[in-house]
Amino acid sequence: MSTTQMGPDVNPIAALRELFYAHYRFQYLSAGYRLGLFELLGGEPGMTHPEIAARLGLRPQPARILLLGCTSAGLLEKNDDCYRNSAVAAPLGAAPTDVPAAFVPWEQHVNYRPMAWFYESLKAGTNIGLQKEIPGDATTLYERLALNPELETTFHNMMGSVSRIVAEDLVHRLDLSGYTHLLDVGGGTAVNATHLARRWPNLRITIVDLPTVAATANEKIAAAGLADQVTAVGLDVFRDEFPKGCDAVLFGHFLEIWSVERNKSLVAKAARAVDPGAAVFVVTPGANDDGTGPDLAAALSAYFLTVASGEGMVYTGAEYEEWLLDAGFEPSGRLTVGNLGDIVITGVRK
Ligand SMILES: C[S@@+](CC[C@H](N)C(=O)[O-])C[C@H]1O[C@@H](n2cnc3c(N)ncnc32)[C@H](O)[C@@H]1O
Structure with missing residues (x-):
């Protein structure tokens, strides 16, 4: 949400927190993209944490952190123990030379x-x-x-x-x-x-x-x-x-x-x-x-x-x-x- 869109009911502390956390969210997005997380779940939705960790070659705790952050950022959805791309992450499956995927290495x-x-x-x-x-x-x-x-x-x-x-x-x-x-x-x-x-x-x-x-x-x-x-x-x-x-x-x-x-x-x-x-x-x-x-x-x-x-x-x-x-x-x-x-x-x- 841009500050110009904030109405009188906005909690300023919560709005500031959104701004503080924005750079972490980008790092979750960027790391998930570079590791192939969204591509993996695009092809095989519903994988569990241990399966994803094994396929991405990550140790269990870093994989857990990645999944926590990507879910919290709205990039993944979790149901029971299964993860899938959200509608936000789905377009990242586009060709790496197309919008929006081309922006990930550019920003990173x-x-x-x-x-x-x-x-x-x-x-x-x-x-x-x-x-x-x-x-x-x-x-x-x-x-x-x-x-x-x-x-x-x-x-x-x-x-x-x-x-x-x-x-x-x-x-x-x-x-x-x-x-x-x-x-x-x-x-x-x-x-x-x-x-x-x-x-x-x-x-x-x-x-x-x-x-x-x-x-x-x-x-x-x-x-x-x-x-x-x-x-x-x-x-x-x-x-x-x-x-x-x-x-x-x-x-x-x-x-x-x-x-x-x-x-x-x-x-x-x-x-x-x-x-x-x-x-x-x-x-x-x-x-x-x-x-x-x-x-x-x-x-x-x-x-x-x-x-x-x-x-x-x-x-x-x-x-x-x-x-x-x-x-x-x-x-x-x-x-x-x-x-x-x-x-x-x-x-x-x-
Ligand atoms: C933002 S890009 C725009 C490219 C293209 N016009 C487009 O719309 O996709 C800016 C372009 O300006 C070129 N450029 C930057 N400085 C320049 C200069 N001093 N003389 C000529 N071209 C320059 C860059 O190499 C780059 O290709």
């Missing part, structure tokens, strides 16, 4: 330790969590991931799982029939681009992303048989100008990473790269215009400060519209997209 291996430096990051106004916990010298998570292939895969599995859901809806929500060449800024491993290319076969797409990511994107594009239509170019969007010749620009899950100043300069860079009539699309998790939430915006904002970049947060639709207007784009609408809390802010170059 990338975010959990860095987020313990949230207080220090607030005080310093930068991403102390990244600096303390993720190997490398670079200032952003994305650049450090380039040195950590396992973590980079964990990140792109998580990001891809979200982007697929968004992209599957985006292809129906955006009308790109009037455009010839889309620039996909920070386009990652081409999840959005491959979906959009299939939907709009006459649309060329150029992805710009960091070189290691662009290389992976080009492999995925070739494997999808879309190399004639989609190309990924390795560059740093803060050092390099955007390629010219595009008549639409997509910022997909990108601008929330950066500070207000950098976002204004990126939007201005997009405006310089296109002619009047070109479109801009900003796909981003949305924050309520009144600053009250939602939970997703709060969680991601803490992550952008503490881990990802040390400077971003989930901004409101109104802020994006103001930046577009200042850069020379006329805001032309707001859509919700997917079912995970994303919005699209659209604009047209004046």
Whole structure:
């Protein structure tokens, strides 16, 4: 329950206890997932404690603790001596590259330790969590991931799982029939681009992303048989100008990473790269215009400060519209997209 949903009848001590215990609950979820508990009970519901301990290779008491916590957290149900997955745990049986399973290694291996430096990051106004916990010298998570292939895969599995859901809806929500060449800024491993290319076969797409990511994107594009239509170019969007010749620009899950100043300069860079009539699309998790939430915006904002970049947060639709207007784009609408809390802010170059 988010604090904004608490009514006058809420017992504050009980509500605080929920918050104190949240990190233990995640560890029960993560350990259960990594041990294969939910997969085991998904295939063979009704197993007992000794059977589960034997199958997971745990001694009896640690297995008992795991089952106690997973049951108390609502992940398992116990009837007589038999355990089964609850409706909450059932979706964890999805492919490890899909929502929600892709989030378990992401939260466990990338975010959990860095987020313990949230207080220090607030005080310093930068991403102390990244600096303390993720190997490398670079200032952003994305650049450090380039040195950590396992973590980079964990990140792109998580990001891809979200982007697929968004992209599957985006292809129906955006009308790109009037455009010839889309620039996909920070386009990652081409999840959005491959979906959009299939939907709009006459649309060329150029992805710009960091070189290691662009290389992976080009492999995925070739494997999808879309190399004639989609190309990924390795560059740093803060050092390099955007390629010219595009008549639409997509910022997909990108601008929330950066500070207000950098976002204004990126939007201005997009405006310089296109002619009047070109479109801009900003796909981003949305924050309520009144600053009250939602939970997703709060969680991601803490992550952008503490881990990802040390400077971003989930901004409101109104802020994006103001930046577009200042850069020379006329805001032309707001859509919700997917079912995970994303919005699209659209604009047209004046
Ligand atoms: C959150 S992901 C979004 C990926 C994709 N647009 C999507 O919606 O799935 C952000 C992307 O920005 C890229 N990125 C970060 N810093 C960058 C930079 N300085 N220049 C170019 N790309 C960058 C990362 O490599 C990553 O692929």
